[in-house]
Amino acid sequence: MKVDEIRIGDIVGADNVSTTHETCMIYSKDVTSLPDMAYQIISPKFDVVTQPVDVPSLQNLVWYALDNNIPLVPRGNGTSGWGGSIPTRGGICVDLSSMSRILYFNEFEQAITVEPGITWRDLLAFLGRLGFTLPVYPSSATAATVGGFVASGGLGIGSTRHGNILKQVLGIEAILPNGKIVRLGKVMLDPKSDTLQEKIEEGNSWLSQELTAAGLGTPEQESKLITGTYGTLGIITKVTLKTIPNLQLVPFACSFYSMTDLVNVATKIISEAQPYYLRFLADNYTSKLRVLKGHELEEGKYVLTGALLDTIYQNEDNIERIQVITKEENGTTLDDKRAWFYWDERLYPLRIKRHGPSLVPAEMLAPLEMLPDILDETKAELQKSKVAIEGTLSNDGSSSFMVWILDDERKKISFTIGWQRSFQIAALAEKFGGLPYAVGLWNGRHAKKFYGDHTYKELKIMKKRLDPNNLMNPVKVFGGRVTAGRISTTFGFLVGFIIALMGGGFVPSLLGWEWLTQLMNSSLIQAFPVPLLLLVSFVGGFAGIAAIRLMTLNQALSIGIPLLRVLSKILRK
Amino acid sequence: MTKMDFLERYGQEDEPYVCASCGNCTLVCPVFRELKWESYGPRGKLHIVKSIIEGEGEFGEDFAHKIFLCNLCEHCTSVCTTGISLDRFWEVARAEVRQRGLMPKPAQFVLDSLKARGDIMWMGSADRLLWMEDIEAIVKDRVMKSAKVAYFLGCNVSLKSQLHDVARSMVKIMEYAEVDYTILGDKEICCGAPLGWAGNFEGINEMAEKNLELIHSLGVETVVFSCPSCIQTWSEYSRYLKEENDLELLTTSQYINRLVREGRLKFDEQPMVTVTYHDSCISARVLKVTEEPREIIEDIPGVYNVEMTPSRQSTRCCGAHGLLDVVDPVLSSRIAEMRLRDATVTPASRIITECPRCILAFDLAKFTTGYDMKVQDITQIVAESLSPNDVGGDEAK
Numbered sequence: 001m002k003v004d005e006i007r008i009g010d011i012v013g014a015d016n017v018s019t020t021h022e023t024c025m026i027y028s029k030d031v032t033s034l035p036d037m038a039y040q041i042i043s044p045k046f047d048v049v050t051q052p053v054d055v056p057s058l059q060n061l062v063w064y065a066l067d068n069n070i071p072l073v074p075r076g077n078g079t080s081g082w083g084g085s086i087p088t089r090g091g092i093c094v095d096l097s098s099m100s101r102i103l104y105f106n107e108f109e110q111a112i113t114v115e116p117g118i119t120w121r122d123l124l125a126f127l128g129r130l131g132f133t134l135p136v137y138p139s140s141a142t143a144a145t146v147g148g149f150v151a152s153g154g155l156g157i158g159s160t161r162h163g164n165i166l167k168q169v170l171g172i173e174a175i176l177p178n179g180k181i182v183r184l185g186k187v188m189l190d191p192k193s194d195t196l197q198e199k200i201e202e203g204n205s206w207l208s209q210e211l212t213a214a215g216l217g218t219p220e221q222e223s224k225l226i227t228g229t230y231g232t233l234g235i236i237t238k239v240t241l242k243t244i245p246n247l248q249l250v251p252f253a254c255s256f257y258s259m260t261d262l263v264n265v266a267t268k269i270i271s272e273a274q275p276y277y278l279r280f281l282a283d284n285y286t287s288k289l290r291v292l293k294g295h296e297l298e299e300g301k302y303v304l305t306g307a308l309l310d311t312i313y314q315n316e317d318n319i320e321r322i323q324v325i326t327k328e329e330n331g332t333t334l335d336d337k338r339a340w341f342y343w344d345e346r347l348y349p350l351r352i353k354r355h356g357p358s359l360v361p362a363e364m365l366a367p368l369e370m371l372p373d374i375l376d377e378t379k380a381e382l383q384k385s386k387v388a389i390e391g392t393l394s395n396d397g398s399s400s401f402m403v404w405i406l407d408d409e410r411k412k413i414s415f416t417i418g419w420q421r422s423f424q425i426a427a428l429a430e431k432f433g434g435l436p437y438a439v440g441l442w443n444g445r446h447a448k449k450f451y452g453d454h455t456y457k458e459l460k461i462m463k464k465r466l467d468p469n470n471l472m473n474p475v476k477v478f479g480g481r482v483t484a485g486r487i488s489t490t491f492g493f494l495v496g497f498i499i500a501l502m503g504g505g506f507v508p509s510l511l512g513w514e515w516l517t518q519l520m521n522s523s524l525i526q527a528f529p530v531p532l533l534l535l536v537s538f539v540g541g542f543a544g545i546a547a548i549r550l551m552t553l554n555q556a557l558s559i560g561i562p563l564l565r566v567l568s569k570i571l572r573k
Numbered sequence: 574m575t576k577m578d579f580l581e582r583y584g585q586e587d588e589p590y591v592c593a594s595c596g597n598c599t600l601v602c603p604v605f606r607e608l609k610w611e612s613y614g615p616r617g618k619l620h621i622v623k624s625i626i627e628g629e630g631e632f633g634e635d636f637a638h639k640i641f642l643c644n645l646c647e648h649c650t651s652v653c654t655t656g657i658s659l660d661r662f663w664e665v666a667r668a669e670v671r672q673r674g675l676m677p678k679p680a681q682f683v684l685d686s687l688k689a690r691g692d693i694m695w696m697g698s699a700d701r702l703l704w705m706e707d708i709e710a711i712v713k714d715r716v717m718k719s720a721k722v723a724y725f726l727g728c729n730v731s732l733k734s735q736l737h738d739v740a741r742s743m744v745k746i747m748e749y750a751e752v753d754y755t756i757l758g759d760k761e762i763c764c765g766a767p768l769g770w771a772g773n774f775e776g777i778n779e780m781a782e783k784n785l786e787l788i789h790s791l792g793v794e795t796v797v798f799s800c801p802s803c804i805q806t807w808s809e810y811s812r813y814l815k816e817e818n819d820l821e822l823l824t825t826s827q828y829i830n831r832l833v834r835e836g837r838l839k840f841d842e843q844p845m846v847t848v849t850y851h852d853s854c855i856s857a858r859v860l861k862v863t864e865e866p867r868e869i870i871e872d873i874p875g876v877y878n879v880e881m882t883p884s885r886q887s888t889r890c891c892g893a894h895g896l897l898d899v900v901d902p903v904l905s906s907r908i909a910e911m912r913l914r915d916a917t918v919t920p921a922s923r924i925i926t927e928c929p930r931c932i933l934a935f936d937l938a939k940f941t942t943g944y945d946m947k948v949q950d951i952t953q954i955v956a957e958s959l960s961p962n963d964v965g966g967d968e969a970k
C-alpha cells in the first residue's frame with residue numbers, strides 16, 4: 001500500500017509520522033509472539049505509524065484514510081495479547097499514547113475524564129494524591145492505556161467488587177469511521193474548555209438518526225458501540241470513568257493444597273467480605289515463580305490472594321472472617337508481609353515468561369464453581385506443554401482463567417504447531433459453559449456468543465452503516481478477508497493445481513469416460529501443443545489463489561487450527 | 574544474515590525472547606520520553622535485535638547509533654517484568670558495536686583518551702591536582718599517605734573546574750571530623766566505568782586494578798567516592814574486589830551520614846533553605862543509597878527537603894550518564910531539562926545530589942531553560958553548614 005508520508009505529516013505533524021521499517025515493525029507487535037505462519041493470513045506490519053496529539057488532527061487523519069481507502073488501527077501501548085492493535089491489512093497505525101491529558105476531575109461527581117493515551121499507572125498516581133482511586137484497572141496498569149483497556153473490556157484489579165471495566169465507563173467520545181465526532185453516555189468536561197461542542201452536536205445528531213434507523217437507542221444509551229469493540233466502530237478520544245475514595249487497603253493471601261478448597265474459600269469470601277480484588281495462582285504457576293523459592297507454604301501450592309478496600313472497622317472484621325474460612329477449608333493464611341508481596345505482584349503476571357522464553361496466552365471466562373474441573377482438564381489436555389495458570393475472580397460468579405503456555409519461538413516448527421493450543425483452550429472453555437476472555441483478532445469466531453446474539457447483531461448492523469468499507473480496525477471482531485502471504489498464496493495455487501490435475505486426469509478414467517480422457521490429453525491449439533489437462537490444472541491453481549484471497553480469517557482458522565492439531569498429534573507435541 | 578553470536582558469548586541469547594513486551598521499560602526510558610518513538614526505547618530495541626537475529630534487519634550504523642542513545646540509567650532494568658538485566662544487555666551490544674567498528678566518534682574519543690591519558694577528557698595526571706589550589710597546605714600531606722580512609726574523586730570532580738568545590742568540601746568535612754584519610758592525587762586514574770559504557774570490558778579490570786593496588790598499598794579499609802558509577806564499576810568488574818572482600822566502598826553521603834551518626838559533624842542553623850534531593854540513577858537503583866542523604870539533610874537545622882516526583886528508586890535520569898552527554902549532547906541536555914522541570918515544580922530553591930554528572934547536566938539545563946536554581950553536591954551543603962565553633966571548623970577552607 002502506498003502512503004503519502006508528507007500529506008500525513010501535514011495532518012498530524014511531521015514529527016508525528018514515521019514510515020521506517022523498524023518503527024512500522026515494532027508498532028505492529030503486541031505482547032504475543034506470533035508464529036511466522038500467522039503472517040500468511042495477516043499483514044506483517046503497518047505501512048505508516050502516526051502519533052496524533054489532538055482530536056482535530058485525528059479527525060483529519062480519519063478523513064484522509066477514508067478518502068484513500070486506507071485501513072486505520074488504533075493503538076495504546078500494545079500491552080494486550082488478543083491482536084486488537086496489530087495490523088491485518090497494513091495501513092495506518094494510530095498510536096494514541098501522545099493524547100494523554102487529564103481533562104476533568106470532580107470529586108463530588110466522583111468522575112474523571114481523560115484522553116485515551118494516559119496510562120492507568122499515571123491516572124492512579126494522580127487520583128492517589130487526591131485521596132481517590134479507580135474501581136477497576138488492568139493488571140497491565142503499569143503500561144496499559146485507558147483507551148486500550150476500555151476498547152477491549154475485561155476484568156482487572158477491583159473487578160471482584162466492581163465487575164467488568166466497561167461498567168466503570170460513564171461516557172466516551174470517539175471519532176467514527178466517517179470522521180464524525182460523537183459522545184456516548186455522559187462525557188464530563190468543563191464547558192469553558194470544551195472546544196468541540198459544535199462538532200459533537202453535529203456528530204451526535206447524525207448518529208441519533210442512524211441509531212434510530214437501526215432500531216437502537218440514543219447516543220447516551222449506546223456506549224457499547226465503542227467500549228469493548230476494539231476500535232472497530234470508532235477511535236476513542238475521551239473517556240469519563242467512575243472514581244472511588246481511596247479507603248484503607250488490606251491485602252491478604254492464603255495457600256491451599258487443592259483448587260477445590262481454594263474455590264470454596266473464594267466463594268465464601270466473595271459473598272461475606274465483598275473483597276476489592278481476588279486472584280488465584282495455580283500450583284503450576286507458584287512452582288515456577290523464582291521469588292517463591294523456599295516459601296514452603298506457597299511454592300507449588302494453590303494461592304488465593306486479594307485485598308479489601310474499606311473502612312478500618314469493616315476490614316478488621318472481614319480479615320478475621322477470612323482467617324476462619326481459610327482454616328475451615330484446610331488452608332493457611334499467610335502473614336501480612338506475604339500478603340503485601342502478592343498485592344505488589346498483581347501487576348506482574350508476565351513474570352512467568354522467563355520460563356519460556358516465549359508465551360502463547362490463552363484466557364477464558366469461566367464459572368467460578370467450574371474452575372477445579374477446568375483446571376484438571378486443561379492440565380490433561382496440555383500435559384506435554386509447560387503451562388502456568390492463574391486468574392481473577394469476579395463478584396458475579398465468573399472468573400478469568402489465564403493459561404500461560406510456555407514455549408520457545410526459536411523452534412519454528414514446534415512453535416507453529418503449538419500455536420493451536422491457545423484455540424484449544426477456547427474450545428475447552430465452551431465445553432464448560434465459558435467463553436474466550438476476549439475477542440480481538442483471533443477469537444472472532446466466538447464473537448456472537450461473546451457479545452450475545454442480540455448485541456452482536458446490533459453491532460454488526462452499525463458496523464455496516466458506520467464503516468461500509470471496513471477500514472476501521474478491519475477483520476477484528478467482525479472478521480473479514482485474510483491478507484494472503486507468499487506461502488499461503490503458493491499453497492492455494494498448489495492445492496488448486498493438484499485438485500484440478502487429479503480431477504482431470506484420474507476421475508474420467510475411473511468413471512470410464514474415454515472421450516474426456518482423450519480431450520484432456522489433446523491439445524486445443526495445434527501451434528501450442530500443451531495438453532488441455534495442464535491448462536485445466538493451471539486454472540485450478542489460479543482458482544486456488546482466488547479461494548485463498550477470498551477466504552475470511554475465521555475460515556482460515558477453521559481450516560488451519562484442526563490441521564495444526566492433527567500435526568501436533570502426529571508429532572506428539 | 575547478520576551474525577549475532579556475541580549474544581551467546583555473553584550469555585544474553587535468551588533475553589530478547591524473554592522480553593514480555595509489557596512496555597514498562599519504554600515508559601520510564603528517558604530517551605523514549607524525549608524522542609517518543611519506540612525504536613529508541615528498550616522494548617523497541619529488543620524487537621530490532623530479534624529482527625536482526627531472524628535475518629530481517631541489519632546490525633548497521635543506524636542501529637549502532639541507537640544503542641548509544643541510552644543513559645544506562647538502570648531504570649528499564651529496575652522495572653523489567655521478566656528480570657532482564659537490560660543495562661548489561663546494552664553494554665554487551667555496545668561491545669559488539671565496537672567490534673564491528675561502528676562506534677560513534679565521540680565515544681571512540683573517550684576510549685582513546687582513556688588509553689592515552691587515563692581520563693575521559695584528554696587531560697593528564699598533572700591536571701588532577703588543580704582542584705587543590707587554595708587548600709594545598711592542607712591536602713599536600715594527605716596525598717598517597719597511609720590511612721584507613723581513601724577519598725576517590727573520579728575524573729569529573731578532579732578535572733572539571735565547576736566540580737572542584739565538591740572535592741574541597743569533602744576535604745573540609747573530613748578535616749573537620751578529623752578523619753585519617755588519604756587521596757591518590759595525580760596517581761589516581763579513571764575508575765574504568767566509561768570503558769564499559771563504550772563496550773570495552775577487557776580494559777575495566779586493568780584500570781580498576783591500577784587504582785586498587787595503590788589503595789591497597791596504603792592500608793586503606795574504606796574508600797569514599799564522589800561518583801557512584803565508580804563504585805558500581807569496581808563492584809562489578811574488579812577481580813581483586815571479588816577475591817578480597819575486605820574493602821568497603823561508600824558514597825560520600827553514606828560516609829558523611831556515618832560521621833553525623835558518630836557525632837563527628839555538628840551543624841549550624843541555616844537561614845531557611847528548601848532543597849529537593851535528586852537521587853542519581855546509580856546511587857538509588859544500583860547502590861540503593863536513598864535514605865542516607867535525606868537523613869543528612871534532615872539533620873542540618875534550617876534546611877528542609879521536599880520530594881520531587883518521581884524520586885528514590887523511581888528517580889529520573891539527568892541525561893548525562895552512559896556517554897549520552899558526549900554522543901548526543903543536545904538530547905542529553907533535553908533530558909536534563911525534563912528532570913529540572915520536576916524540581917522547579919517543587920517549592921525548593923536548590924537541588925542537592927551526589928553525582929558529579931548530574932550537577933554538570935543540571936548546570937547546563939539551567940542555562941538552556943533559564944530556570945534559576947542552585948545545584949549542589951551533598952558535600953557542599955554539608956561543608957557550608959558545619960558549625961565553625963567545633964575543632965577543625967573552617968580551617969580546612
